[in-house]
Amino acid sequence: MIILRSEREIAKLRASNRLVAEVLNEVKNAIRVGITTKELNDLADSLLRARDAIPAFKGYRGFPMTLCTSLNEEVVHGIPSNRKLKEGDIVSLDLGAIYQGYYGDAALTVGIGEISPEAKKLLEVTEQALYIGIAESREGNYLSDISHAIQSYVESFGFSVVRAFVGHGIGTSLHEDPQVPNFGTPGRGPRLRVGMVFCIEPMVNIGGSEVNILSDNWTVVTADRSLSAHFEHTVAITHNGAEVLTRLHEDSRE
Numbered sequence: 001m002i003i004l005r006s007e008r009e010i011a012k013l014r015a016s017n018r019l020v021a022e023v024l025n026e027v028k029n030a031i032r033v034g035i036t037t038k039e040l041n042d043l044a045d046s047l048l049r050a051r052d053a054i055p056a057f058k059g060y061r062g063f064p065m066t067l068c069t070s071l072n073e074e075v076v077h078g079i080p081s082n083r084k085l086k087e088g089d090i091v092s093l094d095l096g097a098i099y100q101g102y103y104g105d106a107a108l109t110v111g112i113g114e115i116s117p118e119a120k121k122l123l124e125v126t127e128q129a130l131y132i133g134i135a136e137s138r139e140g141n142y143l144s145d146i147s148h149a150i151q152s153y154v155e156s157f158g159f160s161v162v163r164a165f166v167g168h169g170i171g172t173s174l175h176e177d178p179q180v181p182n183f184g185t186p187g188r189g190p191r192l193r194v195g196m197v198f199c200i201e202p203m204v205n206i207g208g209s210e211v212n213i214l215s216d217n218w219t220v221v222t223a224d225r226s227l228s229a230h231f232e233h234t235v236a237i238t239h240n241g242a243e244v245l246t247r248l249h250e251d252s253r254e
């Protein structure tokens with residue numbers, strides 16, 4: 001069941017998602033060669049707690065950490081560790097938080113120092129795919145119009161979208177209806193209505209779309225070990241199109 005959120009609830013979601021965006025940005029700014037993913041996790045954890053927010057991923061189905069850190073061929077759900085980031089790596093950071101009972105969720109992928117042209121292209125295409133999905137997020141469109149736009153854009157570059165994991169509604173739980181796939185036929189699924197709030201999160205691979213889960217039971221990797229990127233925003237459907245709840249003030253993009 002898709003819950004339509006009132007203005008009052010959207011204000012709460014605005015607060016929790018703004019906070020996630022701010023913390024994620026601070027963690028991104030702390031990235032440098034030699035820092036460990038555990039250090040990034042600990043920074044995210046302390047910044048959230050300083051804002052009276054609760055990490056949403058820690059303990060979720062047993063996930064042990066606050067931040068997901070997925071390196072290179074890792075797609076999502078990487079567990080922070082003592083691995084050090086090195087020049088040429090890409091790392092995806094995914095952060096969720098609960099603030100006053102409402103959830104926020106966002107992700108981005110960052111290159112460490114100089115990365116290959118191919119990796120740079122992957123990051124650009126994945127982030128742009130997210131904004132193409134957001135542009136389709138308006139009242140009266142079908143949910144799968146978002147999915148289709150993302151898939152078409154990504155595949156036009158010869159990259160593939162992950163199918164085993166998808167975006168999701170969000171509100172007073174981390175994962176609510178509807179599911180928001182990054183692939184599909186347009187004109188299907190529910191119509192978008194004012195008050196819907198969901199996460200759009202394309203996961204894009206340079207190679208094939210297939211993924212495996214490592215023996216830690218969390219880390220998702222590309223089956224062919226090609227590089228993968230992930231960008232995520234939480235959006236609310238309003239009378240004026242999509243409001244990106246995880247957008248920073250200084251980010252001027254719609």
Ligand code: MG
Binds near residue numbers: 105167168199232
């Ligand atoms: Mg999410």
